[in-house]
Amino acid sequence: MADVKNILLVGVGGQGTILASQILSTGLVSAGYDVKMSEVHGMAQRGGSVTTQVRFGKQVHAPIIGKGQADVLVSFEIMETLRWLEFLKPDGKVVINNHKIPSVPILSGKREYPRGVIETISRKVDATVIDAGRIAEELGNPKTMNVILLGALVKAMGLTELEWRAAIKECVKPKFVEINLEAFKAGLSV
């Protein structure tokens, strides 16, 4: 299945990885690709580690990938990049949101947030670091971090020509369409 591309989006419950994956899948479907998207619900909603996977190509069979198979890993949180890095292809790309969400063992002072994650990863793989949090605040809505990252992903994948405007309109509530279009544009231009 050489023509199938695999994207792995990882983050923390509540960061909007599922919405980003939905917009991505919608755009890919309207461009004529076969698409499968997989997500896990349940416990993940309560601040745990979350992942969604999007696979597209001429014909996609499995909805999920194994280790060493992601073309792009989009990480909404720095430490989550580490947790899922082994799912990346050896020549795959990483898009990292420069944003830390300490987990409970760190908050309680029992463990330390790992240091130098971005530097370590950048030495090993092709990594793009994005300050989506800062950009989102500049846009006036911190929740748009997910769509900014989506923009950066679309750029990294060379998929800018697809109908993203329509995909965003289809997936987002009307009153949030404008801000998300802006966020997407900001992500594209990083």
Added chain:
Amino acid sequence: MKQLMSGNEAIARGAYEAGVTMAAAYPGTPSTEILENMVEYKEHIYSEWSPNEKVAAEVAIGASIAGARSICAMKHVGVNVAADPIFTYAYLGVNGGFVLVSADDPSMHSSQNEQDNRYYAKFAKMALIEPSDSQECKDFLAEAYEVSERFDVPVLFRVTTRISHSKCIVELGERKEVGHKPYARNIPKFVATPAHAKIAHVKVEQKLKDMEQYANTSILNKIEENGSKIGIITAGIAYQYVKEVFGDQVSILKLGFTYPLPMDLIRYFASKHETLYIVEELEPFMEEQIKAAGIQCIGKALVPNIYELNPDIVAQSLLNEKTETKKVDVNVVPRPPVLCPGCPHRGFFYTMSKKKNTVVTSDIGCYTLGGMEPLNAMDTCICMGAGFSAGMGMAKAFEVSGRDNKVFGVLGDSTFFHSGITGAIDILYNKGKMVPVVLDNSITGMTGHQENPGTGKTLMGESTTQMDPTDIMKAVGFKVLVVDPCDLKAMDDAAEEAVKSEEPTAIVTKRPCVLIKGLPPFKNKCVVNRENCKKCKMCLKVGCPAVFFKDGTAYIEASMCVGCEVCKQVCKFNAIEKVGE
């Protein structure tokens, strides 16, 4: 029309297209969205959240007997709850077509075990159909109703997390109105007395033989032949992984009708290939039967029976191919799920964590997180309802052994309606020395806010009688202490009073889930007063993700804090204040 749909959405659509008019379920990951999406078709399908899976199955069975095509949906462990009516209905047979959807959870993404419910089909003697993607979820369901009505059997429609929660492109069809079958009283068929059951058992054995013949030519079972020496038999999501790894390089017998297995078809396929592999997720359900039929094959000797499969695992198992991966030498800190900031359960579990000689028997819900660090305020979590009844057993055992532990049996409001009431009756009837506690947060929380008998709303969005766990516990005969769990003093007083009380006493903690939209939030956020903070870390013990310790001092993350004041109450130095108060 083509649409991107999850397996669960496609099952709802499939029910609509197949002319179903009745649907019942109890929420449970990964099955919940089936009924949530069924509501879209409410002009044609009556849907309900039943109080538990047994009730859902019985409602759907009743509808089937009345002549409707009916469906009930539940997670794998829900089928354990519903097993009693299902087993008998398999003997009796249907009137309108009847489908039970079991959504299994290999890898236990959100479950307490990873039981393989395909065995239920063999155990109960009903047909088993397994789709492998969303399109098949929709299309196979129509065939499931044909099988159900043609062979007079219930059909177990088995999906797994990766089918339920994966979105694929689905080509939609039109609804086929089938109407309701005529209903007439039929005592020998639908009254399961021993005399009738003896006849039914003979009949069901014949139905299984007939279905096996049918399965051999069923459109759900197909050979993808390419002349290879190797042949692979597979079903469900495992088919997609096999296709991913082997493409068109091997011959595949893809099974969608998997009980009774099409043994003639399998024998034919085996005869055409030198080596036969069985690739199935979890247990060797097909392999055992194929081997018992005298057909040589290789399955679980290579493919693991623990956790879910993926293309990588299938490739490693069958081809011994190792995938190259990237690793870095940095330790990742775990990220366990936590109770939300402002969660009403926090106050209760914090109170329990401070009490000596206390045993807390709990069960399934958001509140299971009370057993995680740093609260650690839990002894058991077994299944829905066991919070009360396992507590009863422990309390009785402690009475016999002379231990003086105080037992608190805990469950949530939806769980109380699900299977807590019978446990409460047992405690009172058999004089259990324990305190039953209902953590009433006015919603079914963990599965994502479904209505329940305590919310005053139905699945279809109608207003209905609102039942209150407090009233029910009083009606059972308990003295009930109602308390706001975010008021730690009141919470502690209630716990003490309940333990000391001479009369049977229950506690109901009453405060809505903080995630319910439209409810008035707490007033103002909390903030740490730097001058007063003695860095004692007491505030960290409540396990709130908004409270953290950095560079030797405590902080509260303003974007997360909702102002519930639980941390404020545990600070002995008045170092936590309300902003603007």
